[in-house]
Amino acid sequence: MRRPARIQDVAAAAGVSVTTVSNVLNRPERVNARTVERVRSVIADLDYVPHPGAVGLRAVHARSIGLVLPDIANSFYARIAKGAADAAYRQGYALSLCHSDDDPAREQEYLSMLVEQRASGAVVVPLSADPGRLERLRRRGVPLVLADRTRATEEGCSVSVDDVAGGTLAVRHLLEGGARSVLVVNGTRGIRQCADRYQGARQAARRLRGVTLEQIVAERMTVECGTEAVRRLETLPDAVFCTNDFLAVGVCRGLAERGADVPGDVRVVGYGDLDVAGLAALTTIRQPVEELGSAAIELLLDEVEAGADHAHEARVFAPSLVVRETA
Secondary structure (H helix, E strand, C coil), rough: CCCCCCCHHHHHHHHCCCCHHHHHHHHHHHHHHHHHHHHHHHHHHHHHCCCCHHCCEEEEECCEEEEEECCCCHHHHHHHHHHHHHHHCCCEEEEEEEEEEHHHHHHHHHHHHHHHHHCCEEEEEECCCCCHHHHHHCCCCCEEECCCCCCCCCEEEEEECCCHHHHHHHHHHHHHHCCCCCEEEECCCCCCHHHHHHHHHHHHHHHHCCCCCEEEEECCCCHHHHHHHHHCCCCCCCEECCCHHHHHHHHHHHHHHCCCCCCCCEEEECCEHHHHHHHHHHHHHHCCHHHHHHHHHHHHHHHHHHHHCCCEEEEEECEEEECCCCC
16 A cells, blocks of 8 residues: 655655745745645645644544545435444544545545544545545545445455345345246446345346346436336336335336236335335345444544554445335
8 A cells, every 4th residue: 555645755746845845735925836836736646635733733633533425315324324423422523424425536625624634534435436546545644444335454444235145135035936037127337236236136046947137227226217217128027126225116116107016016125225115115125224334433443542453354244134015
């Protein structure tokens, strides 16, 4: 792992003294405008985050933790936040909520702010993340735990749900109920959780002869896209597994438009056990979401407080089947 850039690195790359870099950061009016521009360009190129000591802050770490979420309106992420907030409160820490909108640049800005404010660490929930994006997050100089995503332990701590097992649970339930043609309505392949849930579905289907498994990839994981997926079907399957509860509610709506009874004609299973699943009496896969948030805080604070004695973990939680009226 590449170490974070230091103020000395910025000074060397810009061809100025450390004092000049400090002045650019704190008192730019004292520095020639052209020099200010050059130094700031190097700061951006090196991805340098000023240490609080360089801007006159000498205090120890604040008892605060950043929680970076991609969508605060989504009940899945709201439940992660609840688990994290409760765990942080029990340990005497405040939680700072940061809404990234799944924008990598916005994530970087939030991590920079947390470093500058001397936050103890951060829990980041990325919706989609390439290796370079995660590496940039790791270089921010703040203890970091990834939630809802597996991370190699040599790189840090993570908490996630076994989505392969969840996909297997869902399709096995449909097959045990007599389905032989199963449609998977999935999110985009760039979302790792969607790929894992589909892999689990395929594993369940391979265990039984005479089963057909097909997939439709929805543009977005919304009720509207689930309804549209059904409208595009020439023939209806015995059952539908949706990798998200919103998609599943939309599929049920689309089936009703076509005069199909759920579960009499087509059985439907969702994923997530979000609030909408209970309202729609949807059979779904439950994720221990609050536990994700709580465990992320636990691992983060162990790293903060144990220092070199901390051992990174990749903690994986098991999902469970919740049977309601749709399958």
